[in-house]
Amino acid sequence: MSGNTFGTLFCVTSFGESHGAAIGCVVDGCPPGMALSTADIQRELDRRKPGTSRHVTQRRETDTVEILSGIFEGKTTGTPIALLIRNEDQRSKDYGNIAESFRPGHADYTYWQKYGIRDHRGGGRASARETAVRVAAGAIAKKWLNERYGVVIRGYLSQLGEIVVPFKNWDAVTSNPFFVADDSYVEQLEAYMDALRKSGDSIGAKLTVVAEHMPVGWGEPVYDRLDADIGYAMMSINAVKGVEIGAGFASVTQRGSEHGDEITPQGFLSNHAGGILGGISTGQDIVAHVAIKPTSSIRLPRRSINKAGEPTLVETHGRHDPCVGIRATPIAEAMLALVLIDHALRHRAQNADVVCTTPKVPGKID
Amino acid sequence: MSGNTFGTLFCVTSFGESHGAAIGCVVDGCPPGMALSTADIQRELDRRKPGTSRHVTQRRETDTVEILSGIFEGKTTGTPIALLIRNEDQRSKDYGNIAESFRPGHADYTYWQKYGIRDHRGGGRASARETAVRVAAGAIAKKWLNERYGVVIRGYLSQLGEIVVPFKNWDAVTSNPFFVADDSYVEQLEAYMDALRKSGDSIGAKLTVVAEHMPVGWGEPVYDRLDADIGYAMMSINAVKGVEIGAGFASVTQRGSEHGDEITPQGFLSNHAGGILGGISTGQDIVAHVAIKPTSSIRLPRRSINKAGEPTLVETHGRHDPCVGIRATPIAEAMLALVLIDHALRHRAQNADVVCTTPKVPGKID
């Protein structure tokens, strides 16, 4: 494969540049017979789209999705579902000075070296704009996982710079522009972001995504482990620099007697595993954490070189997210959904006939 | 794919259970004409093999590799290289009591639910024994990367439980049984491990792997990013719960003005990116960190259930590594090698004709 297709049985093939005619994807492998409308997809796209608050990029894109194929009389047919999102706001002049030099921390330099050509307008293919496509495809996966298996996938921003925001409740997440799970932090976050924007700098963030009501037994045991595929999926999101499953890096200092989740017929007693053992789902909630680096496109001047290899200073004045992590929650949810639907289908292929009389252990006892 | 093949163009298909007849793999896609002998592979296997110190499992396996195909007159032919390692020490009776119940924190429960059958002897396919195969295949990848492109791949144990061991020099790594990069910590680590073993418990660890002398331009930009594939590769190793590239989770609190590595004609001024931008290698060192959980097989009694779903207590008395992280350094190196050779080949396929006149920027200036 050439690197723009995600998945083995539920495959998403993505295309499009930030300032090209359109972005979109082909979703191949969706089972037939599921009701699907543009509204199902638009709802998720609206959660990610730019311009929804002053804390994110002010680029104006409605991100209106068109379904080109794969649906007949309101239902999936089992054939490829093509999704198209036309680009609308393409202020390419903002990028004129970037064409000849490379933003530190950005893919400008590596694209140029790899391809000998690059679409510098808005980062071209390297732009986070591509992630709209993932959210659209993920919406289909989420819907199917929920309708067929009852799986619920949600996420929240668990840290913005130095501000750790603990989980309080899911309702909060939908009621603030930061996707944090505790509304009482919103004022503090707004002040933080206002100061950051004024400074011309950017900041990193941390996300948490969760899949609830998981079946037991999804995942492959060696290379295509569920956690390996989640690692791949999350790390494939622009700006992600780290991934944890369950206890993650905290496992380093844990004893086995603490880390290993004890099992009782009434439920697991903890979930350090993050819902995955030996690459296969335990039936507990799947929990992953993702580290997102600060945006590389900032107003502050930075040392770099130009195409001739000569030293230069780069300042970026386009419309960028000062914290790309804020809009990344729906993206991480989408990627988790894409991993899970793929393993759901693989499980059916190989294990459809398995009879296991041991009852499924309930998730963590609260 | 069915989950036991790693790679796209350089493919490793692994087989074998901990206490079956043998483990091994087929390496498909190795370019022809490279000198290769069993010694090249055995050298790496010996770094990982059990029984080399009192701090690791006392299982006695020589891990002797046989090359079954793909070599003619001492050179690779471009056809599949099959590697075979016979299992020797299979004290299966140690596992009798595990057959009917599930070790907390182990794949016992998930295998049983997924397959309705499991080879309980030594964990079967879920055993870390499978990783010998990765080390063997990785030895081929390492050799080719080094001979063809000069890439050097090495790793070290950067933390064992609470003990952080900073990098001092590479020579140290080869002179102690812990793979730490500073010999002055060895005494402290030995005392720590002796106490741990006595307690019947286990502990987590953290590894760091590095690829030096990297070409610029390897990696795909969207899903099959170099970092996404490293995330997948590392997370596919038994017991890994977290992966970081470069600054990793430290990026969360970094400003863009700090994180983005500035570029000068003389070299990069830092390497927070860990050698990858936009999914493509920058030519700086690739740096990844890996969190490894404590072994789940411990002597201490733990609550669990049996096949009937009834409560039980599980104690494990087989020969297990109290810290699987100690022997994991060669495995993580191997996985990094497998990712890099795959992208080296993919780069040749698509970008063989690219001419880029911008000189490659040297790595970080020390």
Next chain:
Amino acid sequence: MSGNTFGTLFCVTSFGESHGAAIGCVVDGCPPGMALSTADIQRELDRRKPGTSRHVTQRRETDTVEILSGIFEGKTTGTPIALLIRNEDQRSKDYGNIAESFRPGHADYTYWQKYGIRDHRGGGRASARETAVRVAAGAIAKKWLNERYGVVIRGYLSQLGEIVVPFKNWDAVTSNPFFVADDSYVEQLEAYMDALRKSGDSIGAKLTVVAEHMPVGWGEPVYDRLDADIGYAMMSINAVKGVEIGAGFASVTQRGSEHGDEITPQGFLSNHAGGILGGISTGQDIVAHVAIKPTSSIRLPRRSINKAGEPTLVETHGRHDPCVGIRATPIAEAMLALVLIDHALRHRAQNADVVCTTPKVPGKID
């Protein structure tokens, strides 16, 4: 993979139904730096499009292609090239009666059984309309193969029903609506087709495709042989029931002393192999023959069943090609191009460093 992507390194992912909003594809893996415009693609589409003579379907489609991504300043960037063709002429009422029953010899029945749902309008995804997408993608492959390696891919109709039309010259092929390589047969073919149309029946055909100026050494030796991939590619075209490479079924009665192409420094003495030995190109012309069945949608009444499983009679009155073979030549050429570019890229990946001092043997001496 879910069956709508063709290729390993040069991947075409196709979407769209006959009477849906659009058809199209994403071409992933095209090397960067090649000049490409819509005209390059449109030229090939125009060769296949309906309504060009009275002997093919009278459906009116301009088959206008739009390039949505992957091109910057007139050149391929190495990122996915998305192609979109809007459907224009969708006289769905023609298909009303087909919705409830199954045309003998058509995919109606199998789609219904497989998916439990089907887009009956014009055959939906089973329609030969999907092949426009292949021609569009193939145009890119053809151009690259020609510009980079000098390979020329062409085809012709070698038999229509009982009328065998031997190869005379390539110029003839472009000057008649049948793609035959001898203009002197045109009158006979026109009369044959006029009578056929009048009868309400349809007829089969045979095509020949050729790749000239082939490099030696492309192809994988075991499963992904060049001939195996050509077999797969051709058999994936709607209505194809047979594929031959070189001597094909005539090999059955050949002696080894006749079949094996003798080699001289001046050139091969014959080409029974069709340019492939052991799955790898010999440098001779690649020659493949394809059998195409008669269209199943005919006016004559035929026995069938309806969705309830009850007997019924089916007559099809839409606008169908009485001989789908006539428009299939550009499709077969496209599929051959897609196979060859994939193997060209694979060859570069694995064998870029191979030095072979034996000179390439010229093709067949005329």
Next chain:
Amino acid sequence: MSGNTFGTLFCVTSFGESHGAAIGCVVDGCPPGMALSTADIQRELDRRKPGTSRHVTQRRETDTVEILSGIFEGKTTGTPIALLIRNEDQRSKDYGNIAESFRPGHADYTYWQKYGIRDHRGGGRASARETAVRVAAGAIAKKWLNERYGVVIRGYLSQLGEIVVPFKNWDAVTSNPFFVADDSYVEQLEAYMDALRKSGDSIGAKLTVVAEHMPVGWGEPVYDRLDADIGYAMMSINAVKGVEIGAGFASVTQRGSEHGDEITPQGFLSNHAGGILGGISTGQDIVAHVAIKPTSSIRLPRRSINKAGEPTLVETHGRHDPCVGIRATPIAEAMLALVLIDHALRHRAQNADVVCTTPKVPGKID
């Protein structure tokens, strides 16, 4: 993929050279819980093995298979099944003169050009010896298809040189060394082969393979059609030059009113489709025909070149099959089984929930 793995969900990765240490494969994706012993596999291997009559190669190989993994207590576990066959009779001296020159019609020349190195002993990887591996893997697929879905896969030699042998009954096939379905031809065939052997020449053949008791609905509709995958599978067998499904090349002269198989509630009225419509199984028997070229290794002297590109004469005096088609029937059966099991698993993945109330139409009414 690197060309030595067959299949998408049921994957066979093959290794080994004709005169290397061993041949074998890894079968990944076999569902768990099926009883499997070496006898199940050996039975099929014995049908293909050399030296069983004077009409095939006199090389002495017992082709004894060892199962290295994937079986526990007599049942498949769902993990990779590794199969090993040691090579025994390696009279490499027979091939001394071939090392420096290229047999006409053989892969010698193309391997050399592709890899710059080749294992000339017995054709190395290009030898038909590799097909033993396919038969072994196919035995597993056949067994599963039969036990789970009742599918029966069988084949026969339908033509040897000019002698067409029509199908009479399946019992005959197992009672003669030619795999013909009518014993009354055996004497004629023996005389034919004796004369051929004496002449030092070789001859082509034609096979027919059939899958009975097929479910309806297996196969993907566009690229990975069931017939496309059969085309690929058959063409990947050494020496195959042509493949037909159902009516095959006879379709060229058929009318639509003849070719399209009429449907009645009692059954189809014919099977020109060969059991596949639109790439999906109809539930009728799948029927494929395969053309096999004459062996290229013959005693008669032939013009060729040596490694220096100079003219030479080549005579081959090793132990070769004068008609490779004779032993190819079990191979073609195996490949059909591998295609079908793959699609069976894919069908379960995507279409497990499909409810279709239209009854399955019985196969052809005799």
